[in-house]
Amino acid sequence: MNLRFTIRPNEKLALRDPESSELGRKIVRQGLILMHRIGYEHFTFRKLAAEIDTKEASIYRYFENKHRFLLYLLTWHWNIMEYTVVVSLRNLDDSVEKIRALIRIVTNDGPDLDDETGLDRNALHAIAMAESSKVYLIKEVDEVNREQLFKPYKDLCGRIAGLFGEYAPNYPYSRSLASTVLEMAQLQPYFAQHLPALTDVGKDDDPEKLISFLENLVFSVLDKYAREKN
Amino acid sequence: MNLRFTIRPNEKLALRDPESSELGRKIVRQGLILMHRIGYEHFTFRKLAAEIDTKEASIYRYFENKHRFLLYLLTWHWNIMEYTVVVSLRNLDDSVEKIRALIRIVTNDGPDLDDETGLDRNALHAIAMAESSKVYLIKEVDEVNREQLFKPYKDLCGRIAGLFGEYAPNYPYSRSLASTVLEMAQLQPYFAQHLPALTDVGKDDDPEKLISFLENLVFSVLDKYAREKN
DNA sequence: GTTTTTTCGATAGCAAAACTATCATGTTTT
DNA sequence: AAAACATGATAGTTTTGCTATCGAAAAAAC
Numbered sequence A, B: 001m002n003l004r005f006t007i008r009p010n011e012k013l014a015l016r017d018p019e020s021s022e023l024g025r026k027i028v029r030q031g032l033i034l035m036h037r038i039g040y041e042h043f044t045f046r047k048l049a050a051e052i053d054t055k056e057a058s059i060y061r062y063f064e065n066k067h068r069f070l071l072y073l074l075t076w077h078w079n080i081m082e083y084t085v086v087v088s089l090r091n092l093d094d095s096v097e098k099i100r101a102l103i104r105i106v107t108n109d110g111p112d113l114d115d116e117t118g119l120d121r122n123a124l125h126a127i128a129m130a131e132s133s134k135v136y137l138i139k140e141v142d143e144v145n146r147e148q149l150f151k152p153y154k155d156l157c158g159r160i161a162g163l164f165g166e167y168a169p170n171y172p173y174s175r176s177l178a179s180t181v182l183e184m185a186q187l188q189p190y191f192a193q194h195l196p197a198l199t200d201v202g203k204d205d206d207p208e209k210l211i212s213f214l215e216n217l218v219f220s221v222l223d224k225y226a227r228e229k230n
Numbered sequence C: 001g002t003t004t005t006t007t008c009g010a011t012a013g014c015a016a017a018a019c020t021a022t023c024a025t026g027t028t029t030t
Numbered sequence D: 001a002a003a004a005c006a007t008g009a010t011a012g013t014t015t016t017g018c019t020a021t022c023g024a025a026a027a028a029a030c
Helices: A022-038 A045-051 A057-060 A068-088 A095-106 A121-131 A141-144 A149-165 A176-194 A208-223 B022-038 B045-051 B056-060 B066-089 B093-108 B123-130 B143-147 B151-167 B174-194 B206-224
Strands: none
Touching: A022 A045, A022 A068, A022 A121, A022 A176, A045 A057, A045 A141, A057 B206, A068 A095, A068 A121, A068 A149, A068 B151, A095 A149, A095 A176, A095 A208, A141 B174, A149 A176, A149 A208, A176 A208, A176 B143, A176 B174, A208 B174, B022 B045, B022 B066, B022 B123, B045 B056, B066 B123, B066 B151, B093 B151, B093 B174, B093 B206, B123 B174, B151 B174, B151 B206, B174 B206
């Protein structure tokens, strides 16, 4: 794989680029792991500082608050995901195959491109699953959105919607379907793990049911509008 | 409408039944409105106490913490919703009609039964939209679940899944589809309001697109498995 | 109809979270 | 060598989340 990430999280997200210093990288890498371990609500910069043997104030020099920090992590996640989609689908022609591959990627069953980031991909996925909605389900959503900070998520969603549109040009809800697939790819495994009454898909280690559910969902909806039927 | 709510929120949810006293009712009614106004994160018992002219400690006599309070409110919401489903579908025979009616109810476009509760239904719906996932996306989810506190949500989901199963007995993901519909009925209008790039449905005041999206989704998926085609 | 229990108001206080400020020290840049 | 910057060390503020105590008032039990 000779492509590189050129996309970097929006500069407004961090007060200072964490990738530019040892401490910054430690904050991100260890912060990710700590948040994974104790959850967003229990996560504090004080605890992280203690863990990586630095001071609370030092972390505040990189991130305004933990909400921004979470958004920073998720931005990585969304960027990696979109990048993986772009790269993986490059050599596919068939729309059906593209959508199939896409579903595998959003369910975390795709290829693991790029290991340059040094981020714990497992933790990143778990955080995306359990915490991602907390970045936009807030009163300040409009202000944050005005700062373009949700652009990576919107881009990812837009790209998926584009693939749906390619397969079924007249389907009028491709964006809604894309966000549905993205959200459910996160939520259904969470339900499987913690509230199994809300789902039929299996636990993390068996992604096949989730993939089957989503494939069936997407193609059932799109086939009626598909350019040519299979 | 001569049916009554017999369902009451689980006793474990509140330390003391808020419906049993003037103060308790005030906490719930005004708390709902305050949370709607400032959002879950900014909501505190201190602020609520100031608003209703009581003391923080008094509120703590009713609810352990604000998470439990939110769960109490959502329990009402889920109960009302399931009750509305049961009552509204009682006189319908056709599975298709049932599912259609159901979708209207979960998108808040159903009949407004029961106004005995005195709860601001508008605020309740808005809170369900913006805050509901915060009750289960927490590290303590398993403990809370063990206390049966998500039962109302599971019951609602189970009932919807049951309707899907009635229409399409061999569809293997009726629970997942039910939770998908429930979640998207909340999330898509939120996106429409705040992150329109993620959806194709219109804003709150025009629920028809949302309904159309969900109907299309559900029937596209189920029709392939339906007992008899229409 | 008064005792007993319960409820609530009033006040206090504490530990943690979520920051901000300052200053010295060490480390790069220029 | 000087200037600029990053971090450590310390301190302090406000808000949140929660508990304790105690007396008065209201409700329930006798």
